[in-house]
Amino acid sequence: xxxxxxxxxxxxxxxxxxxxxxxxxxxxxxxxxxxxxxxxxxxxxxxxxxxxxxxxxxxxxxxxxxxxxxxxxxxxxxxxxxxxxxxxxxxxxxxxxxxxxxxxxxxxxxxxxxxxxxxxxxxxxxxxxxxxxxxxxxxxxxxxxxxxxxxxxxxxxxxxxxxxxxxxxxxxxxxxxxxxxxxxxxxxxxxxxxxxxxxxxxxxxxxxxxxxxxxxxxxxxxxxxxxxxxxxxxxxxxxxxxxxxxxxxxxxxxxxxxxxxxxxxxxxxxxxxxxxxxxxxxxxxxxxxxxxxxx
Numbered sequence: 634x635x636x637x638x639x640x641x642x643x644x645x646x647x648x649x650x651x652x653x654x655x656x657x658x659x660x661x662x663x664x665x666x667x668x669x670x671x672x673x674x675x676x677x678x679x680x681x682x683x684x685x686x687x688x689x690x691x692x693x694x695x696x697x698x699x700x701x702x703x704x705x706x707x708x709x710x711x712x713x714x715x716x717x718x719x720x721x722x723x724x725x726x727x728x729x730x731x732x733x734x735x736x737x738x739x740x741x742x743x744x745x746x747x748x749x750x751x752x753x754x755x756x757x758x759x760x761x762x763x764x765x766x767x768x769x770x771x772x773x774x775x776x777x778x779x780x781x782x783x784x785x786x787x788x789x790x791x792x793x794x795x796x797x798x799x800x801x802x803x804x805x806x807x808x809x810x811x812x813x814x815x816x817x818x819x820x821x822x823x824x825x826x827x828x829x830x831x832x833x834x835x836x837x838x839x840x841x842x843x844x845x846x847x848x849x850x851x852x853x854x855x856x857x858x859x860x861x862x863x864x865x866x867x868x869x870x871x872x873x874x875x876x877x878x879x880x881x882x883x884x885x886x887x888x889x890x891x892x893x894x895x896x897x898x899x900x901x902x903x904x905x906x907x908x909x910x911x912x913x914x915x916x917x918x919x920x921x922x923x924x925x926x927x928x
């Protein structure tokens with residue numbers, strides 16, 4: 634393993650690209666491999682056993698890339714699978730997105746005696762109580778208000794933006810109850826949600842501090858790699874030499890289109906990894922099918 638080994642970032646779909654975008658800014662020169670499990674999303678309505686299996690399959694598939702760090706850029710997968718995945722791959726450094734977000738939320742709460750922190754997340758993340766535990770480890774006197782937001786990931790994966798009337802309606806229905814509790818801080822408990830950050834900020838108002846878990850997570854990874862001497866050091870005046878390779882389990886052309894829009898630059902067509910290839914001994918023989926590149 635060396636500083637020039639890649640960072641692996643995995644998610645159920647597009648959401649983890651918000652972390653990739655932040656990583657490219659925080660760690661110029663890094664080689665990043667992104668895996669979006671687009672055939673099996675959303676993870677938020679699945680059981681812990683199923684999500685853990687999916688994550689372990691993806692990491693196993695990417696082991697030949699010899700990653701120096703694996704980031705589970707999915708709040709649901711972090712909440713449901715992180716301890717088991719770390720046990721399954723003891724020689725890898727694997728982190729998630731919940732602890733950095735919880736730490737930032739507590740810091741943003743400031744000196745208020747009993748602040749109110751709101752959390753929007755998938756059903757599985759809320760059910761896991763992972764944010765509740767992570768925040769209470771850092772601060773006991775805090776009121777937590779959690780809101781399940783199951784429609785947001787599918788809406789985002791459809792490519793809808795914060796200007797879409799359907800998105801605005803969903804955000805109002807999910808966020809107005811939290812605002813009635815008088816929240817001081819709102820945690821975006823899914824890496825998909827920063828895609829709608831501007832619309833979310835407009836909905837909750839300027840008095841609520843919105844915590845972008847993607848940005849916090851990128852800073853956490855940067856700190857860890859620098860502490861281990863594994864961050865790529867850029868010479869003074871050198872231009873960034875970052876690279877991004879992507880893998881998806883379904884519809885590479887569609888992912889390329891949406892990812893390029895989100896990242897702000899064109900990506901290469903992702904490598905297609907049919908889910909059957911992730912099942913180890915149960916792998917099936919298939920005839921390669923050419924994937925059309927959109928005009």
